[in-house]
Amino acid sequence: LAKTTQPISMDSYEGQEVNITCSHNNIATNDYITWYQQFPSQGPRFIIQGYKTKVTNEVASLFIPADRKSSTLSLPRVSLSDTAVYYCLVGDVRDDKIIFGKGTRLHILP
């Protein structure tokens, strides 16, 4: 399982774009990159997944450079409700088991 490294915490302001970068230097060929979001007192929920280049959905964008050794989750125009912990996970599509790290605690300020 590829190890991931992401910032422990980040602060930003309402209306700003927030970018959270995750490093995964030993990512393998079959690994996908997945991000989860966890609000206080709730379980994590899936927000986006990608393999290479760029993926966008209604919640976020995920940018993955050609070497795939890092990825950046981009949240456009954040609001106070985006305050949460964001987890970056890397794993093989054939694996059932994935590992959550400590995540990035994002705090949005008014």
Place this chain on the structure above:
Amino acid sequence: GAGVSQSPSNKVTEKGKDVELRCDPISGHTALYWYRQSLGQGLEFLIYFQGNSAPDKSGLPSDRFSAERTGGSVSTLTIQRTQQEDSAVYLCASSSPGQGTYNEQFFGPGTRLTVL
């Protein structure tokens, strides 16, 4: 049901007692996971099931912890002789590997365990 459910939502017990935590996964999901989360910490993997078998029990903290899954559905996590350090939120998730988004896990609301 529509999502993963867990019971009880809260459990307060005395040190040394046994507790059972229950997880009902999404119908049809073959994989089931247990995690533990201490206050302000990330998720700690405990065990996962594929069907009724547990290929990986490496995350169980001690032999006081055990889990089973019957009928490929409901799972029970049992903690014997609870200790204060067992206090945490226990989260269950289920997934259906190989279908659609790779291994997306759907989480339940968790059981908050407090050992006095």
